Amino acid sequence: MASITATAAPGVLAKPAARVLAEALGERVLALEDFRGDLAITVDRRGWVEAARLLRDHPELDYKLFLDLCGVDYLDREDREERYEVVLHLYSVSKAHHVRLKTPVPEAEAKLPTLTGVFKGANWFEREAWDLYGIVFEGHPNLCRILTHESFEGHPMRKDYPTARRHVLESPRELLLKVPPGSENLVINIGPSHPSMHGAFRVQARLDGETIVDAEAEIGYMHRNFEKMAEERTYWQIIPYTDRLNYCSSFMNGHGWALAVEKLLGVPAPPRAEALRVILSELSRVMDHLVCIGANIVDLGAITPFFVMFRAREDIYDVLEACCGARLTVSYVRIGGLAQDVPEDFEARCRRAIASVREVLDQTDGLLTKNIVVQKRLKDVGVMSKEDALSWGWVGPCLRSTGVAYDVRKDHPYSGYEQYDFDVPVGTTGDTFDRYLVRMEEMRQSLRIVEQALARLPKGPVITDDRKVALPPKSEVYGTIESLMNHFKLVYDGILPPPGEVYGYTEAANGELGFYVVSDGQKHPWRVKVRPPCYNIYQAYPEMIRGGMIADAIAIIGGLNVIAGELDR
Amino acid sequence: MGLIDLFKGKFVDPTYPGVHGGGDIITTSLDAMIKWGRKSSIWPMPFGTACCAIEFMAVAFSHYDIARFGAEVLRFSPRQSDLMFVAGTIVDKQAPVLKTIYDQMPEPKWVISMGVCASSGGFYRSYHTMQGIDEIVPVDVYVPGCPPSPEGLLAALMKIQEKIQKGQQAKEPQGAHRLGASGAGAIDRRARRDDWAKDDAARHAVGQSPRGRLELRVLQGDAKEEHHG
Numbered sequence: 135m136a137s138i139t140a141t142a143a144p145g146v147l148a149k150p151a152a153r154v155l156a157e158a159l160g161e162r163v164l165a166l167e168d169f170r171g172d173l174a175i176t177v178d179r180r181g182w183v184e185a186a187r188l189l190r191d192h193p194e195l196d197y198k199l200f201l202d203l204c205g206v207d208y209l210d211r212e213d214r215e216e217r218y219e220v221v222l223h224l225y226s227v228s229k230a231h232h233v234r235l236k237t238p239v240p241e242a243e244a245k246l247p248t249l250t251g252v253f254k255g256a257n258w259f260e261r262e263a264w265d266l267y268g269i270v271f272e273g274h275p276n277l278c279r280i281l282t283h284e285s286f287e288g289h290p291m292r293k294d295y296p297t298a299r300r301h302v303l304e305s306p307r308e309l310l311l312k313v314p315p316g317s318e319n320l321v322i323n324i325g326p327s328h329p330s331m332h333g334a335f336r337v338q339a340r341l342d343g344e345t346i347v348d349a350e351a352e353i354g355y356m357h358r359n360f361e362k363m364a365e366e367r368t369y370w371q372i373i374p375y376t377d378r379l380n381y382c383s384s385f386m387n388g389h390g391w392a393l394a395v396e397k398l399l400g401v402p403a404p405p406r407a408e409a410l411r412v413i414l415s416e417l418s419r420v421m422d423h424l425v426c427i428g429a430n431i432v433d434l435g436a437i438t439p440f441f442v443m444f445r446a447r448e449d450i451y452d453v454l455e456a457c458c459g460a461r462l463t464v465s466y467v468r469i470g471g472l473a474q475d476v477p478e479d480f481e482a483r484c485r486r487a488i489a490s491v492r493e494v495l496d497q498t499d500g501l502l503t504k505n506i507v508v509q510k511r512l513k514d515v516g517v518m519s520k521e522d523a524l525s526w527g528w529v530g531p532c533l534r535s536t537g538v539a540y541d542v543r544k545d546h547p548y549s550g551y552e553q554y555d556f557d558v559p560v561g562t563t564g565d566t567f568d569r570y571l572v573r574m575e576e577m578r579q580s581l582r583i584v585e586q587a588l589a590r591l592p593k594g595p596v597i598t599d600d601r602k603v604a605l606p607p608k609s610e611v612y613g614t615i616e617s618l619m620n621h622f623k624l625v626y627d628g629i630l631p632p633p634g635e636v637y638g639y640t641e642a643a644n645g646e647l648g649f650y651v652v653s654d655g656q657k658h659p660w661r662v663k664v665r666p667p668c669y670n671i672y673q674a675y676p677e678m679i680r681g682g683m684i685a686d687a688i689a690i691i692g693g694l695n696v697i698a699g700e701l702d703r
Numbered sequence: 704m705g706l707i708d709l710f711k712g713k714f715v716d717p718t719y720p721g722v723h724g725g726g727d728i729i730t731t732s733l734d735a736m737i738k739w740g741r742k743s744s745i746w747p748m749p750f751g752t753a754c755c756a757i758e759f760m761a762v763a764f765s766h767y768d769i770a771r772f773g774a775e776v777l778r779f780s781p782r783q784s785d786l787m788f789v790a791g792t793i794v795d796k797q798a799p800v801l802k803t804i805y806d807q808m809p810e811p812k813w814v815i816s817m818g819v820c821a822s823s824g825g826f827y828r829s830y831h832t833m834q835g836i837d838e839i840v841p842v843d844v845y846v847p848g849c850p851p852s853p854e855g856l857l858a859a860l861m862k863i864q865e866k867i868q869k870g871q872q873a874k875e876p877q878g879a880h881r882l883g884a885s886g887a888g889a890i891d892r893r894a895r896r897d898d899w900a901k902d903d904a905a906r907h908a909v910g911q912s913p914r915g916r917l918e919l920r921v922l923q924g925d926a927k928e929e930h931h932g
Binding site: 214280281283286290295296297298299300301302303304305324327328329332334354355357359360363374375377378381382384412425440441444445447448449461462464698699 | 830
């Protein structure tokens, strides 16, 4: 402990998490860091589970919300003693604080005790870390491939795995469930190609009549390797990839990515860019919720509301298309601002979209909210408790439907959200109907934010003038030699952030979307880990449907809004 | 609009051979008639996996309205459909599923590969992404774009209608030779660096200099150098 207090940066020990762990674990705490406001605690792996449990249970800390767990490969890095590292991110709702817990794992003995006994949500994350890095989690109930397929050889996220080496899947896994011998239960597959599986994921259920006795989920049908690709791209080039994470609201992912990199660089975007980002993010949130609710209702057998809702989506597409030329995958964000300023008629277009959304919401309200069929299908279906939701790592509208008022926009305002007046709707029972109501209200609140932001939209540039981050304007590039050189250097070398690691997080449509970025000072990030909100939410799904009716399973999945691109990355 | 109305009056040129009585009577082959009916009532199976599926929704819904082309009856059962829209990235884990669904569709059937991911893997040149669905299923029309614009997709649908009328249909997976290709062209930088180091060491052992280094050869006085100048 003495060594830690000596080497720790000043002020770190003032943070409760650092102090409590340093006192309790003594020499097993290896390092304490505070970079860009992120508290990171490195512990020896002998103290891994104890540290996680302490963070969760200590009354002063209360880190009950499980966010993320991932591996990192530090191959050939001279500043590291061990090759691998496992990183855990937690959040304390009551103390409004994030913490990062890390532990080095040696290559010769890549093993770590499992955290599944501490956090329910750790299950799939540990499977993923094993799948992608080959780190064994001792005591894990089901350590098998999760994102890649069964015929896959090797662990692809390791630095010495060639990016493009593929393996052909010979025979897909028929049974995910264990069926007791002599059982007369029917085993059915829902997905990976099924109208109610929006995107591509698979659930296998064992049925007794119409009751689900047992269920298991499989993912990875959309694992297109965002994280591996990101390690070979510059910080700009990653922006189009982020658009395709949650493709229902592309802009918000880019927004989150830009903020994470800006946090790493310490370069803020100008106020006009931030206000425009807020406007477009909120409109994207509306788009996302419209698809979620519409698709949920389609699954229940009513297609009309979706036709009504999609009209509003088209009007928001118009706004995005006017700004950047693309409808869906916008790539409009840049590190340090936006690609270009909005068109002159931006405000008019936004107002038209707002009016359209308002009208559509009123119609939808009339069609659905008091509709007895919708109520009977959604009420008391898929109930989730507060405690379980936190332990699974639920965030966003799904978490808020259980009654936990955690919204990044309120608790950790970014992009100037503190200037706007808006409410955070919260549910009471945590059922599918609550999730529907929360989303409906969030859309109205989003419109309020957009209106306020439009009313006080600042003038000025839309991208930072830091020439190490943003390209100079074309007029200067053609006019002065310095700008030409700036342009050349920046395009050729890319953005060179300082070495370090940050966790940037924003409130995306499905909840806290985090980017854990590790930089070694080069133009490519060393490691990018997306904390996908859907991953935690979908993980709870098999447990939610167990014991329920098969028809309810379909009603629940639509309300969770699982997006495959974000789920599997 | 009934069949007879369509052929009457302005829709059919009365001077056209086979058109009699100003369009009241038409003589044609049964084959042409069936193809005409088939192309006007396509039942698509949307195999949507990713972003393109969202744009496909836009095409299907009221604003772009795929019903104008007679293709609005979306069937999620392959047994009831004759055109498959592959909308989105297909990864190696999904490939057997796509193949199964394609095989389950009754003949005749057509495939539209929507977007660059389905067509070529797009910008995901990686360990788990199929580099184009034509590795396993035949593709009739490829639509570029990420995602394609709705107009682009409708153009592809019209191309399929042309193909149906002409009786054309892709039969073989065009890119089958690429199935499971290891991406040898995209060797990892680290592996390449190691290969170079080994090569340099091997050449050094036999007294050669590393590859790529130019060396001046001193010509001997009596040596006859080939010279074609």
